[in-house]
Amino acid sequence: MxxxxxxxxxxxxxxxxxxxxxxxxxxxxxxxxxxxxxxxxxxxxxxxxxxAGRDALVRALEQLGIAECEGALDRARPEEGSAAEAVRRLVREIQPAAGLLAFLYGENQLWEGDRQNEGWQRLDARMGALFQRGQRDGEFRIDLSPVWLTEALYGLIASCAWATLDGRVASRDFPTMIAELLLGGALRREEP
Amino acid sequence: MxxxxxxxxxxxxxxxxxxxxxxxxxxxxxxxxxxxxxxxxxxxxxxxxxxAGRDALVRALEQLGIAECEGALDRARPEEGSAAEAVRRLVREIQPAAGLLAFLYGENQLWEGDRQNEGWQRLDARMGALFQRGQRDGEFRIDLSPVWLTEALYGLIASCAWATLDGRVASRDFPTMIAELLLGGALRREEP
DNA sequence: CCATCGTGAGACACAGATGTCTCACTTGGG
DNA sequence: CCCAAGTGAGACATCTGTGTCTCACGATGG
Missing domain, CATH: 1.10.10 (Arc Repressor Mutant, subunit A)
Structure with missing residues (x-):
């Protein structure tokens, strides 16, 4: 060969x-x-x-997860259109990687160390920028910080991925459940 | 003795x-x-x-977490007043147990087995009932299922607990961040 | 046809955590 | 004062997963 x-x-x-x-x-x-x-x-x-070992495998999966997220972020065109629509696009694009992200989310080994992969920081920054843009445009409320919204998005993705695996949420509802909860919340909105 | x-x-x-x-x-x-x-x-x-061993310890912690949640649920009086206010009370009452819940949430050993502690089912049922009441009263939107709202609440609690430990979210903001995101979402609401 | 290379199967030692046991100490009650 | 009971420290075996190695097999290319 x-x-x-x-x-x-x-x-x-x-x-x-x-x-x-x-x-x-x-x-x-x-x-x-x-x-x-x-x-x-x-x-x-x-x-x-x-x-080389389990650690190397997990690290490689981490790299893969980061790459998938960045790809999803690229495809979602976060600078384009309304911030809310960008979030919806992002959630839709990120769904295929949700299982991997949920695994990484629960892999404490990646977070408990003093040094963590800088790829997450890049992602956090990009997502934070999206939420910040929404706030600047008067589209998002300003009493929830972009950092927290980013954190919450990760958490909801992991939650929904696990709920989907257990059959508590239908796979086809994944984008709607996450994006609509994150954007609109549980309260009913009065029709304008 | x-x-x-x-x-x-x-x-x-x-x-x-x-x-x-x-x-x-x-x-x-x-x-x-x-x-x-x-x-x-x-x-x-x-x-x-x-x-008796690590497993027994984790199970005992699970029992403790369930008990804390049920206590918080009791104190929150989920049947009383508006559902939104009940959710706010619940989040506030549950904050002291958030760290423990976040740990349990990441303890895959508890969820991957075929049989899991029935206490969680009781809790899920009670929380689901709260969200269902909100829907019945026309307070909550009906396109997000109570099951998903319950799941999302757990996820947000865990996310916020970890973010708090890392200093990305202030401890005093915990109840607001979770309850307001879960209830109102990120979108700005037009003043009525 | 033969040489090379990747692969699978298995043996092996190692590391870390766990579970068990013994024994000396001390603390509290009778 | 003495005895009983709980505790801490440590030794010890065990177990599981990991990392490394060897060797035979099969495929591919010259």
């Missing part, structure tokens, strides 16, 4: 393994390296050839 | 150990039994005399 072919196959395999691991760990966050390997259809030895 | 004195002291100690463990595990959910013992000011041997 040529050197080119080698790296290509490895890259494809790596991505496939990553996706499988994400899917499995979303359902069972305590899954063993053995189970992760099985789920990906490879042996534990090969899994270790891709990722 | 009399038999009466024995059981009394054990009960007091047990509660103290439970509180210490809750406080520690809120900050570091992967803390060792050794660390839990140190935090409670007792030895690992004594800790094992109170709780």
């Amino acid at each position: 040529s050197h080119l072919g080698y790296s290509c196959l490895m890259a494809l395999d790596r991505d496939h393994v990553l996706r499988s691991a994400a899917a499995l760990l979303t359902r069972k966050s305590t899954a063993t390296m053995d189970e992760v390997a099985k789920a990906a259809g490879i042996s534990r030895a090969t899994l270790h050839r891709h990722f | 009399s038999h009466l004195g024995y059981s009394c002291l054990m009960a007091l100690d047990r509660d103290h150990v439970l509180r210490s463990a809750a406080a520690l595990l809120t900050r570091k959910s992967t803390a060792t039994m050794d660390e839990v013992a140190k935090a409670a000011g007792i030895s690992r041997a004594t800790l094992h005399r109170h709780f």
Whole structure:
């Protein structure tokens, strides 16, 4: 096998393994390296050839999650149109990554350390900017800080992802449930 | 020491150990039994005399969390006054238990099993009933299901508890941030 | 056909946490 | 004063998951 072919196959395999691991760990966050390997259809030895260890795997999943979020943020065009519509687009774009995000959200190892991946800061900044724009345009209320709105969005995504896995929320309702609650809240709005 | 004195002291100690463990595990959910013992000011041997093992400790914390929630729900008088005010009271009453709830929320061991503590079902039912009352009274919108609103409340509590621990949200803002977001959402409301 | 390389299966040692046990100390009651 | 009971400290075995290694197999390319 040529050197080119080698790296290509490895890259494809790596991505496939990553996706499988994400899917499995979303359902069972305590899954063993053995189970992760099985789920990906490879042996534990090969899994270790891709990722030095469990920590490296989780870090790679973290990178994947960050990348998916940034992609969703890009596709949502947060600067365009009303902030509320941008939030709705963002939630819709982020749904495919919701399971992975929920797993990462519960992976305390990533947050308890003193140093955390700077990708989250970039994401927080971009989302915070979206909420800030909404406030500046008079669209969003100003008594809820952008930081808290960002935090709340993550929390709602994780909640809804878990509720969806348990069948308590229908998958097709995911974007509506999150965006409408975050934007409009539970109170009925008087028709203008 | 009399038999009466024995059981009394054990009960007091047990509660103290439970509180210490809750406080520690809120900050570091992967803390060792050794660390839990140190935090409670007792030895690992004594800790094992109170709780057969880590699993038993976590289950006891789960019971405590459920009890705290039910207490908060009782004190919030969910049947009284407007549903929105009841939600505000509930969030305020639940704040002292928020850290413990956030820990339990992230303890996958409790949720991934096929059988989970029925206390949560009781709580879900009571909270769901509160949201349902709000809908029945025309106070809450009906396109967000009570189940989802309950789920979202848990998620927001956990999010805000973690954000508070990290200093991203001030502790005194906890009730407002959660209740106002859950009830009113991010959108500005036109003055009636 | 042969050489190379990735892979799977398994053995193995290691690390960390857990559960159990013993024993000396001290504290409180009779 | 003496005894009983709880406690702390530590030793010890165990267990689970992990990380590393070897080796045989199969596929691919020259």
